[in-house]
Amino acid sequence: MDLSPKVQSNSNGTTILPPKETSLESNGHEMKGSYRTNLARNENMEKLQNHYLFPEITFRVVEHLKKYPDAKIISLGIGDTTQPVPEIVASEMANYAGGLATPEGYSGYGAEQGNMNLRKKIAEKLYKNLGVKNTEVFVADGAQCDISRIQMLLGSNVSIAVQDPSFPAYIDSGVIIGQSGDLDHKSGRYKNIEYMTCDAENGFFPDFSKIRRTDVIFFCNPNNPTGHAASRKQLEQLVEFATKNGSLIVYDAAYFVYIADDSPRSIYEIPGAKKVAIEVASFSKIAGFTGVRLGWTVVPEELLYSNGSQVIKDYDRIVCTCFNGASKIAQSGGLACLSDEGYKAILSTVNYYHENAKILTDTFTSLGFNVHGGINAPYVYVHFPGKKSWDVFNHILEKTHVVTVPGSGFGPGGEEYIRVSAFGKRENILEASERFKRVYL
Amino acid sequence: MDLSPKVQSNSNGTTILPPKETSLESNGHEMKGSYRTNLARNENMEKLQNHYLFPEITFRVVEHLKKYPDAKIISLGIGDTTQPVPEIVASEMANYAGGLATPEGYSGYGAEQGNMNLRKKIAEKLYKNLGVKNTEVFVADGAQCDISRIQMLLGSNVSIAVQDPSFPAYIDSGVIIGQSGDLDHKSGRYKNIEYMTCDAENGFFPDFSKIRRTDVIFFCNPNNPTGHAASRKQLEQLVEFATKNGSLIVYDAAYFVYIADDSPRSIYEIPGAKKVAIEVASFSKIAGFTGVRLGWTVVPEELLYSNGSQVIKDYDRIVCTCFNGASKIAQSGGLACLSDEGYKAILSTVNYYHENAKILTDTFTSLGFNVHGGINAPYVYVHFPGKKSWDVFNHILEKTHVVTVPGSGFGPGGEEYIRVSAFGKRENILEASERFKRVYL
Structure with a gap:
């Protein structure tokens, strides 16, 4: 194959550089000495924030497990359902x-x-x-x-x-x-x-x-x-x-x-x-x-x-x-x-998650926190005044092995909050509540 | 609610027209006298060709059925599989x-x-x-x-x-x-x-x-x-x-x-x-x-x-x-x-469609057409020199009640061709072949 560099024109007639063997390593994504296409990276993709929420959480949990291999992790993080379908x-x-x-x-x-x-x-x-x-x-x-x-x-x-x-x-x-x-x-x-x-x-x-x-x-x-x-x-x-x-x-x-x-x-x-x-x-x-x-x-x-x-x-x-x-x-x-039968079963599961939300709300309220959500939603949103969300996330993970979501992951307006999902299994919601009490009481 | 028109600025600070009650009917999509948002239609969407292929075919088949309500339509049009999964x-x-x-x-x-x-x-x-x-x-x-x-x-x-x-x-x-x-x-x-x-x-x-x-x-x-x-x-x-x-x-x-x-x-x-x-x-x-x-x-x-x-x-x-x-x-x-078992079953179905393609290829070849595809693909691509694809499509539908796809639906380079799908059931492939012979022999 002919791989020799040639000066090309793109679709607009602009002269563009030929593909080249790169030796630069200006960022972690680059592969040294490799052939590059002449395809420009979509500049919109470059604008995305590097850390995105759920993979970042996963990463931190993996790191946590390296530190505490025997930790019994309870995930009240990503809003993932746990109850069987009807x-x-x-x-x-x-x-x-x-x-x-x-x-x-x-x-x-x-x-x-x-x-x-x-x-x-x-x-x-x-x-x-x-x-x-x-x-x-x-x-x-x-x-x-x-x-x-x-x-x-x-x-x-x-x-x-x-x-x-x-x-x-x-x-x-x-x-x-x-x-x-x-x-x-x-x-x-x-x-x-x-x-x-x-x-x-x-x-x-x-x-x-x-x-x-x-x-x-x-x-x-x-x-x-x-x-x-x-x-x-x-x-x-x-x-x-x-x-x-x-x-x-x-x-x-x-x-x-x-x-x-x-x-x-x-x-x-x-x-x-x-x-x-x-x-x-x-x-x-x-x-x-x-x-x-x-x-x-x-x-x-x-x-x-x-x-x-x-x-x-x-x-x-x-x-x-x-x-x-x-x-x-x-x-x-x-x-x-x-x-009719299916929807009735669905509402029963929704009720189960509502009860979970109430347990979590009562727990955090009893610990003196201002708690939002939980009534019309499967999420409990807890305020930690003056604290950074990620710090709270880390602290809770470190002390209780419970995964939550930092509010700031949902935008700068979520700073000082964490979101706790009520989609867990009841025994995990109860166990997590006990662990929260041990740390915050 | 306040629906009175006001002069607004968009995100770039440009003054834009307020929402209004329209009375124009410059195209078929417009609804007379209705409230309009100030959301500009994505200009890329405006560039799409009006007729898109498969809905257009569906439309023509529906019209055909109005004309021939008792027609036994055979669809060798859209490449839709007909054999059960393993x-x-x-x-x-x-x-x-x-x-x-x-x-x-x-x-x-x-x-x-x-x-x-x-x-x-x-x-x-x-x-x-x-x-x-x-x-x-x-x-x-x-x-x-x-x-x-x-x-x-x-x-x-x-x-x-x-x-x-x-x-x-x-x-x-x-x-x-x-x-x-x-x-x-x-x-x-x-x-x-x-x-x-x-x-x-x-x-x-x-x-x-x-x-x-x-x-x-x-x-x-x-x-x-x-x-x-x-x-x-x-x-x-x-x-x-x-x-x-x-x-x-x-x-x-x-x-x-x-x-x-x-x-x-x-x-x-x-x-x-x-x-x-x-x-x-x-x-x-x-x-x-x-x-x-x-x-x-x-x-x-x-x-x-x-x-x-x-x-x-x-x-x-x-x-x-x-x-x-x-x-x-x-x-x-x-x-x-x-x-291993699943893949073997898959290949057996693929073989069935290959046989269908051969039947269609042999049929059109015997009728004197130049036929392409069919060997390495489930589609048979038939040349009708000097004819418009949509005319051929219409003619075949009219005379045989068989649905094909006009080549021009796949780009101007498909003009003069029709695509015939081998994904049909065997009895339909055979019946369609008979009908083609009746028209083109």
Whole structure:
């Protein structure tokens, strides 16, 4: 093969350097003396913060285990479900999967948008009386994936706002797609992203009088990590703010089933929301589908771009081009989740996690901490005034072998907090509570 | 709510028009008199061609059925598998799914990159002696989805080349991410995309002396729709061309299992390929997983950007941010596919489709057509000199009630051809062949 360097032109006619054998080692990723392509690294990828939350936690736990090989680690960190899926759901999936070996049971590609029976059931059961049409429901493999697809839909030329703190995927996918601008290392914030502070001072709900107008508002409700579920009045403010500004709300309702009081479970409970909001949701935290992978996104027909065209048409195109449908096995399970028996079983598991949250809340409260969340969410959000989140995380891990999540991992607004997941098994929640008491009492 | 129009500023400080009640109807998507957001439609989405292939085919079939309600349609159109999955694979998935209802069988999130046992098995069994590491294999929900994730990785500032014709997702995802430039309506080609003509004249393999250098080369092999599998010598040319230019090859090997002669099944069989190529593949066409959803992408550690950093690091980040792992049920099936018994069963199904392809090839050959593909691919690619593909598609549908795919749906280079899928059931392949004979003899 001819590997001799030649001066090339790129697609714009600019002269570019030929591939070369590198001998530089300006950063840890470089491989000395190796052939390099002439492919420039996507500059958006360069803007991502180096440490990302959950792998960083995993790394620290691994280091901890090197130090304490016999430690009985309890993970109340990543929000991973631990309770089995309802029998009726598992057996439906087992039947579907087993049937794939038979001529009658076999089927290939489904619609990219999902099985119409499931779309219909989601619209009927979860958006009852809210006027959501079957065809406005797009079934997919989970909320995180749908958020990225929404980012592909939106593209790089939109401005975004996020709750601070919130689930990192909104910002990270925004950085990757090119919406963020550079990171300001001092504040830990990206320059072009509007951070909507949610702290104890404002009741964990943004003060919109202080928020700059953006094209898009990512809004996670109940919020991860704070556990706060907005009241009807608050969501009315959100919809009003978006409507006034002509902003799109990307409403992440992944934890809606945990809302125990009369707060709205869907943004579409707010009049006018269908004109301004997309809603993303998931079976993961509802039915223990974190490993099964199933979710959905609602894009209302009424939602229009500034040029008057429908967002749903473009989203459909994204789904058909960038996705090929959720696993039909998972979809059969989703349908079973929404049967009367399935949903009853789901609510019983949700109740179990609610009880866990109460145990954790009572524990930290008894130890004198200010505790938030836990009532309408599977997360308990604990304040450690004046402390750095990562220091608290390290201290708790060191002293109790319990894994939590530092609030600052969800944005600079999460500093001084830790998030404790109620998704554990009961015995671990109780054991962790005992360990917390030993350290903090 | 206050809906009165106000003059707003966007994130760049530019004054923009307030949301308004529109009364224009300049295109079919607009809704008269409705509230519009101030969200500008992503201009990349506007560049997509209106008719996209498979929905257009579906539309025409629906129209056909209105005209002939009793027609016995045979679909040899979309490449959808029809044979059941192997018993050992289905029962493994059924067991896994059923077990999710038990405390012992339940598990939540898996690694975003996939179950390590499956990654290992793919590396060992499918890349034997090619030096692919477990950690270079990223398990996902299918090739189409991985192509979009690769496009997110690459971003908008790269130039791309595609085979003409080829699977539409490379171009469409390139348009969405912003790589394509505008469509030239006359030629049917996007201005910034390099189309590598693959026709009977060049043996369905690009003449690289005529190809402009691009940052990325999408290469589907065996090609969909032409069915051509490149020889070792041809793939050496491809790797040499990429290496010389410092280009990245995104090699789509979705149909590798159909290669029946001694052509390479992986790009990594070519020396030096690991420095320039990512390989995408899938269980869909191998094991009938079109509805189950499982695939993988190999990103070699040796593959470097022009700045010397590793592509795999960024791809890992994309997978962790924009994806959350393939369904664990599907992954359990993938592992069973690669067991000795599973793989034997898979090859038996592949053989069945090969026989179908031979029947179709013999039929069209006997009718005097030039027929390509079919030997190393499940697609038969038939030439209708001087005819428009969509006219041939319509004619065949009208006269035989058989659905094919017009070659031009895969790019302007597919004009005059139709693609016929061998993924049908045997009785349908035979019946379709009879109908073709009745029309064309």
